[in-house]
Amino acid sequence: MEETKYTVEELAPEIDDFLGPVLDAANLDVDYEVVEGAHTHPDFENPEVVVKFSGSDVDMLLANRAELLLALEHVTMEALDLPPSDHSRVCFDANDYRVLRIEELRMSAITAAEQVKNTHRPFRFNPMTSRERRIIHLALRNETAVRSESFGAGPGRQVVIYPADMPAPPPGAAFPQAPPRGMRRGRRR
Numbered sequence: 001m002e003e004t005k006y007t008v009e010e011l012a013p014e015i016d017d018f019l020g021p022v023l024d025a026a027n028l029d030v031d032y033e034v035v036e037g038a039h040t041h042p043d044f045e046n047p048e049v050v051v052k053f054s055g056s057d058v059d060m061l062l063a064n065r066a067e068l069l070l071a072l073e074h075v076t077m078e079a080l081d082l083p084p085s086d087h088s089r090v091c092f093d094a095n096d097y098r099v100l101r102i103e104e105l106r107m108s109a110i111t112a113a114e115q116v117k118n119t120h121r122p123f124r125f126n127p128m129t130s131r132e133r134r135i136i137h138l139a140l141r142n143e144t145a146v147r148s149e150s151f152g153a154g155p156g157r158q159v160v161i162y163p164a165d166m167p168a169p170p171p172g173a174a175f176p177q178a179p180p181r182g183m184r185r186g187r188r189r
Contacts, residue, residue: 030055
């Protein structure tokens with residue numbers, strides 16, 4: 001078993017020093033508690049410390065796929081000077097968003113893999129964070145008929161699921177597009 005690297009006792013004061021003033025300045029009606037990680041989905045995400053939010057403005061944190069929650073998490077990790085490789089050891093959550101999102105991504109990966117198996121065409125997910133891409137890859141790690149690869153750069157990075165026997169495009173190549181509807185092998189239907 002992996003040795004615990006971060007503890008609530010160690011991080012809570014540092015998180016409070018940074019996050020408290022940020023939330024006050026943002027005038028958000030939220031409270032948070034720094035707790036030990038629950039290890040709900042250890043195969044996908046296994047944080048050592050979780051910052052759990054509650055309060056009347058939690059919906060604002062969770063809007064647009066938890067954009068504000070994830071942004072607060074990111075800037076807090078940067079302010080605490082945690083190395084990027086350790087960012088997964090600390091996570092922010094509200095209303096069990098993380099658990100639900102992991103399950104949503106896992107199910108999406110399985111559904112997309114079935115589609116790829118049936119059509120023998122690659123499937124491209126919308127851009128997502130590195131944590132979410134990792135969940136897709138892990139959900140498909142035992143699939144032998146398909147493989148997943150990350151494609152693109154920066155915030156536009158996506159997961160693409162390919163049939164196992166289909167070569168990936170060379171680096172820098174455009175993602176292969178399906179022919180337009182009504183077109184097959186260069187002829188109109």
